[in-house]
Amino acid sequence: MAQNNTITFYDLTMAHGATTSPFVWATKYALKHKGFDLDVVPGGFTGIMERTGGKTERLPAIVDDGKWVLDSWGIVEYLDETYPDRPMLIPHESVAALTKALDAWWWPTAVGPWMRCFCADYRDLCFEHDKEYVTASREKMLGMKLEEMQAGRENRLPQISAAIEPLRKALSEHKWLGGSEPNYADYRILGPILFLASVGKQPALAEDDPLRDWIERCRDLFGGLGRHPGLHELYGLHVPEGGPEPYMRESWRGGIYKRNTGPESTRAETEFITKRAE
C-alpha cells in the first residue's frame, strides 16, 4: 500500500515540461482521482528502459510501494481493485466496456488524424536528445516525412472537429461522461485532447466549440492538473472558405437527437416528409 499516500509515476513530456502521451495523461488523472500524491520521474521518449531499470519500453508505468504496474488499463484495474474504498474510476463494468468502444472510435476518428496534423510540431517540441528517435520512429510508422504528413492540415482539422460530434451529444445532456461526477471515461477521452495541447502549435477546436466547457472543467480538476504553462491554445480553429462547420449547431439537431413529447414535437418533420413534391 502506498507509503505516505504517494505513488511513483513515470512521466513522458516534451521539452516544455508538460505531459505528452494521451495514455500518460489519462493515468495521471486516474491517480489523482484515487487521491494519491505523485512522486514524478520526469523524462522524454528515449531512455525509458534505463529509467525503469528494464521494466518497460512504454509508459505509463507506476510503482506502488515497490510493486510495478504497467499499461494504462492495467493501472486503472489495479487502482480500483487495490483501493476500492477510494472513488472508483470504473464504477460499473458497463462503463469499462462502453469506454473501450468509445476509445476505439476516438483513436481512428480524431487522435490518429490529430497526430498526423501535428507530427512535425511534436518533433520540434520534444527534448533535443529525443529528436532523432522521434523523427525516425514516426517516419517509419507514418511511411513519409513528418513535414509532408503535416502539410495541408488546415483543411483536415475542421473535418476532424466535425467528426467528434458523438462526444458533444453525450456532453450536451450530462455534465461528465461519468454522469454527475467525472470518472475514467472522462480522463480516457480527455488524454488525447491534452496531448493536442501539448504538441499542437495551431488550435484544433473552434473558439465556441460546445466541448470547451467540459474540457476546461476537466483541466481545472485536481488543482488545475490540465493547466501546465507549456500547453498551447486549443481554441481558435481557422476554417478555410468552403470548409465544413466544425460542429453541429444545436438548432440543426433533429432525428435521433430530438425527444418525442407528443404530436407537437414531431409535426414539422411530419409536414416535411409528407409534403407532396411540387
Add this chain to the structure above:
Amino acid sequence: MAQNNTITFYDLTMAHGATTSPFVWATKYALKHKGFDLDVVPGGFTGIMERTGGKTERLPAIVDDGKWVLDSWGIVEYLDETYPDRPMLIPHESVAALTKALDAWWWPTAVGPWMRCFCADYRDLCFEHDKEYVTASREKMLGMKLEEMQAGRENRLPQISAAIEPLRKALSEHKWLGGSEPNYADYRILGPILFLASVGKQPALAEDDPLRDWIERCRDLFGGLGRHPGLHELYGLHVPEGGPEPYMRESWRGGIYKRNTGPESTRAETEFITKRAE
C-alpha cells in the same frame, strides 16, 4: 403500477409481423429486462395517431396502468425511476452518457448507411397500406428514388461492416456492453441490427463476424425475443473482389489494442519503428 405485471406496447412492424424500428426494438427489450409482460398493439407506419388516440405520431409508446409514456429514452428513464427494485436498465448515469455517445456514433456510421442500403427492401416488406406513405416519405427524406439509393449496396455493405470495429473491440473484452449482464446499452445498439434483420433481404455481416456471438446471445434473451420467423439472415455478407475486409482480424491488432506487459510485449513494434530505412 402495471396491472397483472402487464404494460401496453405499441409495436411497429413489417407485413411479416416482426418489429422494424430500432427504437421500438430497444424498447421491447427494455420492458422485458424490467420483467413485464406486454399487451402488444400491432400496426405499421400509417395510422399511429388513430391507434394511439392522438397521443403520438411516432413510436415507441407505452401505456402503464393508464399512463402514457413516449420516446425511447423517455420510456427507459420512466421504467428505472418507477421500478427501481427491478433490474436497472441504466445501472449508473455514466452508462447513459456513454451509451448516448456511442449511439450518436452508431447512427451516422452504420444505421443511416444500412437504411440507405435497404430502403427499397423496406418498402417492399411493409404492409400494403403503408407502401405509399413509406415510399413518399422516405424519398422526401433521402432526396431520391428508393431504388437509386439502394443501388450499389454490395460495395457499401463491406465498408459499413469494417467501420463498426469499436463494438468488436468492446465485446472482445466484455461479455455484454453491460459487463457481465446485458443492460440498455446492449439493447440500444442491438435495435438497429434487428431492424436490419427485419428489412434486409441480403446479409450485411460476414459469416464469421466476431459480433455474431453477442448478437445471437442478445436474440436468445427473454425466450428468444429476437428470433421472430419473419426476420432475415444477417450473416453471409458477400465481399466483392478488392473490397475491404469486413472486420479486423485479431492477429492484426496492435497499438492501442495491445496491452503492455513488459518489454517482451512491445519488442516487435520497437524493432519495426527503430529499424533503419534500407
